Amino acid sequence: MLGNEATIEQLERVINYTKTNDKPLLDVFKGTTDRGVPSHLIKCLSYFKLFPSNFEISARRLVTLWVAEGLIQQRGDDEETPEEVAEKYLSELISRNMVQVVERKLSGKVKKCCLPIALRQIWLQNNESLDHRLADHFDTHDQCFGHIHGEGSTMTRDLQNYKHLVSFLSFDNREGNKPGEEIGNFLRRGIGFGYFHKLHVLDLEGVFRPQLPDSIVKLSKLRYLGLRWTYLETIPSCIGKLVHLETLDVKHTYVRTVPNSIWKLQKLRHLYLNQRYRSQIMRHPSGSSLKNLQTLWGIFVSKDSPVEDGLDKLVNLRKLGLAFDLDESQQVALRKWIAKLNHLQSLRLRSIDEMGEPCQMFLESFAFLKNLSSLELFGRLKNTSVVDNLPDKLTSLTLSASFLIDDPMPVLEKLPTLTLLCLYGNSYTGQQMVCSTGKFPQLLVLRIWKLEELIELEVNENALQNLRELDIRSCGKLEVPAGLKHLKTLIELKLSDMPLAFAEKIEIEKKNFWDDIMYAPSITVSN
Template identity: 50%
Template sequence: STFSSIAGDTEFTSDIKRKLRYLETSSGLVDEMNSMCDALNKMHNQLEKAEATAGSNACVNQLTAIVKELEDKVVRFVNDTELNQIVMKNAIDLLQHLTKTCIIKKPESTKVVNLSLPLIFKEQDLVFNLTASIDNASKICIMGMKGVGKTILAKTVYYNKVIVEHFPTRVWITVIAGANKRTKVLLMKNDGTKYQTLTVKQVSGHLKDMDCLVVLDNVSQKNDFDDLYKKLCVSEWQRGSRMVVTTCFKEVALHVDSRSTVHHIPLLTKEESWSLFQKVAAIEKQEPDKKSELTEMETFAKKVVGKCGGLPLAILSLGFAISAKGIAQKSFLWVFEQFNHGRYKTHWLTTWENNRETLSESMRNCLYYFTKFPLDYEISARRLINLWVGEGLVEQNNQKTPEDTAESYLEDLRDRSMIQVVALKSNGKIKTCCLPSMLREIILQSNNRTNHSQYFDTHLDQRFAYNFDDHGLDANSTQAFRNKGIPVSVLFFDKREGSEPGKRVGNILSSGIESEQFLKTRVLDLECIFRPQLPETLSKLNNLKYLSIRWTYLEELPLCICKLLELETLDLKHTCINYIPSSIWKLKKLKKLYLPQNFRSKLEGKPRGNVEETLHTLWGVFLYGNYPLLGYLQNLKSLQKLKLAFQLNGSEQELQKTLAQKIVQLEQLHSLTLKSVDEIGDPEKLILTDMLKLEKLSSLRLFGQLEDTFHVRLLPKNLTDLTLSASKLSVDPMPELQLMPKLKSLCFYADSYIEKRMVCASGFQELKVLRFWNLEMLEELD
């Protein structure tokens, strides 16, 4: 191993020191070089005592390279001695930084500096579950793809001070697939007997008399787990003993114990990836005169780091390589080229092979959908879920809505490390995500040479994606023009400004409709296309279920849209449309309607036919005066998501009370957002009534000044997410909020609380997120 090549020397740099005695140079320079050698020796000793992880191995490689270079420079010390001295000192300073960042020590207490924030929370959860008196915690599984940090997390827990004190005996087993007879076991005891290497049979006798912790690292087969469990977990095991299993395979994780929660280690988000890279590459510690150069490089560097797909091992290695080669664009390009064709691609290949056969047909279709988006495209979870549901890819489930099932697909793909989460919502759910570029390449290549190829080709034939860049249609999208199939979905991507994108989209749609190629299309996604010119013949798309013109900045609603009688989802958010005609209610199968709230769009008329029963999402409505919606809102009995803004103040406050009374009649509501504003959008008084009847309401966002008589106890008991903005509360709500048993996310935004002191109660049972922003009066948080 790498460690054995440097271990065993009594002095790592003794030969260099001997050579220094024969150099004709000042004693000051010799002392400086001796100091460098001492620093290298100290790091050598740290690494020799460290656990073998990817980070520490990379440090060893750096250390060996620096010692070799130092030895070469000692021989050539006649010229440029000052330059050599500076170069070597900088290299050693960098290595000291890397050593502190990347090693895991073997003592009983461990601190891992490069453990990402999600893993720190995972460590806390694992330590709690392992030491608590919980019946279903006897076996705990850590799951994630290779290189994501399972072993690092397990070792961090293994050496955690609380764990060491709680378990008199700890055992670490690195499992070799199909070779349990040759597996060696590391036994550690708190009575002074440490680091004994035994066989599985020998160690089983040490696990009978007291609570023990057994870690099975890298289990890849169910049979291996069963065999080891049978040999280790004899009937004499104490009730407080625990087992931790790490694996890349979901099937193994569920086999370990289907009753306990699997601790999934997801890929890092883009923000977490960049933070880890900065630590390892020491970018933040560069000289001030290089600041402008770094600012210029940062965008490019983030793109390269982003291509690591959130895989910590790849990011660590990229950081080490860049720290050695220097922060330059050519360094990034060269290093990433090696990564792209090197060993980290095999990690993604393994992930694909491990999961491909176990994905249901529905989930496989949903995963393939990612390949229709441009490379490294960041996709909102909202968009994906609506697309999947709109096309009918989601399996029917009587216990869940199609949207909830689609969201579970997305979470499952995340847990399998097949997608990277780019950003999270305040409640911890996925906000945006992407398909890692290496995995995308593997999916496209493997499906061209496997028995899935025909199935995958059919998938591609049914989904057209037109992706335009600065030079026009990119090479990967030309097949959409050549394709003579009948598409189920048609998607457009074009970030260019000006009128050209809108014209091009209009021409393609006109041609496709005229040739009858698009007549069976169910999904049409024009999101972010600047002002597409929709043809009147769009009304011929009699099978269209989903239409998105979000972020298109259209100024008028084309009347042809109101003739799409099969339409279920219409997304007009972030357009400039300020008038929605009453003909919109001809869409009798409409389930989701998203409106451009910022433009205070006036929604005319009232629902017709079955719309009152089918509409379950009404997002972005703006009310003012005697608005038609006030007359029929209470009739929308199937409404599950509602976002309302209103200007009902002064003489119209009675209307706001009427509105509050009608909202509490919508007993199917799951999500509710209310905003009370004046004519320029500033917060106004917000009147609420008793909401206890809304038993299904889980998410509530309130913007506006709440009444002095407002009481938290009038909120629904099943709330999991609560956000307050501009509430101007003068009474601390925390004592009442902590009594809400299911609250997981609590956010106080601008001027929601106007006193100097708040008591942050510890009685919350489920709270995971607590946010404060722009509370100018708050000075003390207890």
């Protein structure tokens, strides 16, 4: 049932069979898992019980939680990070059809997943303990409902049930201040009575403005603090006392400044900030360094938050996403810092002014970043030769507001592993782009958006021979490319905000373009 060939429909048939034959579902499931599914995968799968039914779980969130919970087995000689091992666990569960992919990123990586309903029915019959883990679904039938959302006098005597609590997740997504107040009171009482001191995970993602008590610093074993989409304006200034913290997520909040005590978190591995609200880290105190930090995403850098003697101490990053408002001389330190990031896999840079409009980027070669696979650049490239010196391992490239004058395709087509290419507004200001014969052999997705001067897109024979998706948006002068007929692997052609005549001609010509293949691509037209 749970081998690689199993499907969700087969799981449902097993459930129906057991119902008609009076055989307990759990017995069937246990018999199967004992024969084939490793115990470490079963533990990871069990974790889905904490999430509400039909809940679409971010792969990023799930993987990081698994690591924080200690569910990942890592060999001593393993060069992979715990997160990379966790991603393999997730991939294996998906390949066994035990976890269902809900959404993928453009790169093909899993973005959201869920536990199939059929399998969830089996798990709910399993009354085994979740090892002192608590999930608040704001369900009046849950035993914990009154403890979290009831009156203080009625819940205090029951808090001893959570003396050994290691994880608390809340999915109370009601509007208004009530969720934040109730969660705050629950935490304040629990910490005050000394019952939450073993907590490893505190995940309040989506809870509106939870009132974090100052006593949160007593959670000395906390590894994961999830505050994404909470719209908090501040975080406790004493955050640096959570010395075992590995993940701090304040993305999609109003937090503008992270206190400098964060530099004391020597075990911190992932820090997610909110770039839109120009989140900055306070100045770096001497003698402190986040040497284990692997993810720094959403930070804003200005002349008031210098890179030198601060951020440039972070040299083990694998993912870096930042926006900056720096002049040419101030960008020198930024370039030098990035040049030291030998482990970097994903990089997003945005040069913006006070209004968020693109500014000049004084960048040089990225060829030295041998492990870089994903690159996003937003800003006017002062040195356009940057695109001539990209790493060979690059699989995903996004350019916006680059204002390239020369056709970038002859350079980009030399990247042997590129699978995703997005050319957004004003990335190229010329009139012609050419995809040469035999080039872009691995490209799966090509997006061409808001190239207002582009007239001709030439696709030569045997170019883009693996392309699955072509997305064209707001290119008002573009003529219908005759070379579309060469795209034999195309699955979807998306046209958005294109002239009516363009879409009509595509509809007329599609039989001529793809009459020699069994399945013509679907064509989606929208404004």
